[in-house]
Amino acid sequence: MAQVRLVDLGKTYDGASANTIKGLDLEVADGEFLVLVGPSGCGKSTTLRMIAGLEEPTAGEIWISDRRVDGLEPRERDIAMVFQNYALYPHMTVAQNMSFGLRLAKVPKAEIRQRVETAAETLGLRDYLNRHPKALSGGQRQRVAMGRAIVREPGVFLFDEPLSNLDAQLRGQMRTEIRRLHDRLSATTVYVTHDQVEAMTLADRVVVLKDGRIEQQGSPQELYDRPATRFVAGFLGSPQMNMLSGEVRQGALDLGGGSQLALSADRAAPLEGRKLDVGIRPEAFRLAAPEVAVIHGRAEMVELLGATSLVHFVHAGQACTALLEPSEAPRAGQPLHLGLSPDRISLFDADSGRAV
Ligand SMILES: Nc1ncnc2c1ncn2[C@@H]1O[C@H](COP(=O)(O)OP(=O)(O)O)[C@@H](O)[C@H]1O
Ligand SMILES: [Mg+2]
Secondary structure (H helix, E strand, O other), rough: OOOOEEEEEEEEEEOOOOEEEEEEEEEEOOOOEEEEEEEOOHHHHHHHHHOOOOOOOOEEEEEEHHHHHOOOOOOOOEOOOOOOOOOOOOOOHHHHHHHHHHOOOOOHHHHHHHHHHHHHHHOOOOHHOOOHHOOOHHHHHHHHHHHHHHOOOEEEEEEEEOOOOOHHHEEEEEEEHHHHHHHHHHOOOEEEEHHHHHHHHHEEEEEEEEOEEEEEEEHHHHHHHHHHHHOHHHHHHOOOOEEEEEEEEEOOEOOOOOOEOOOOHHHHHEOOEEEEEEEHHHHEEEEEOOOOEEEEEEEOEEEOOOOEEEEEEOOOOEEEEEEEOOOOOOOOOOOOEEEEHHHHHHEEEEOEEEEE
16 A cells, blocks of 8 residues: 655656646545546656656656655556556466566566466456457456556556547446456556546546646546636536636626626625636526526527437527436427526636636
């Protein structure tokens, strides 16, 4: 068991004009499942590779439990890493692939056999130990890659987009397996992904990274309900949070297109006259009678998803989506009247993008 601590960690690649990682401070608790999420190029892999020892920091410190590890070789760090392209050795069997690192480390044979058997049991690979990778499905190969990490019994598991190469159905299945595995082993985990669904479903805590800096961190629900910035609001959630331009005038939030939403006096007063971006989750809309509705429009397109329906409409020139019950959703072309409760919206300063 182990903690990970990054202290003012920085990375500038040779020849790069900007810093890739800009003073990252982060603690991962013992047994915690931490997901580092952000768009492509924001520095997730760089951060993970520095923890693993595959990339050297240009500033700051990395601690694993009570040892400072930057400067140590990867194999001295008590970590194991699972990559996107699981890179199994094609000429080795599953058992040989899983035990390779242990054999290199001269772990006694009996112990290797025992650890491989235990990991194979955990991962449902018992019947495949003598097969070669080419005789396995994508999901089984990914499991072997995880098995290779598990047998090393590391203090910290590092995952870099391990599911990106799998098709959607398998990805969902493996996601569940990874979380179940974590609940079983309680191993400290840092998991990197650009996929907000993986972040939301897997994490104890999500850290959103943008341009090499932490944008926000918290439980998945906290980030979803109370995004600190417009960026986090737009990044988490599918379909995306709707974003309308607004302004508070005489105590009411003007959403353009003749729409007004009454705010409580203490919420409205400090915002009077400020340009705002108003974030509204698709599920925050509900169908309302025309005389009490806030938004009046027309359903442009309706997607029937079975359990829910996505109703697309345009408000004040802005494309929006409402998530409604299929039984109540209008058909394309029909009028649409939507209600909205003021406690279901997020307000951001239009210039800074910060929540207000
Ligand atoms: N070896 C490298 N040399 C120079 N620049 C790099 C190198 N690796 C990554 N970068 C740059 O650092 C930034 C972050 O990359 P990376 O950590 O791979 O992002 P992510 O994993 O979030 O997609 C990108 O702009 C990328 O081009
Ligand atoms: Mg990456």
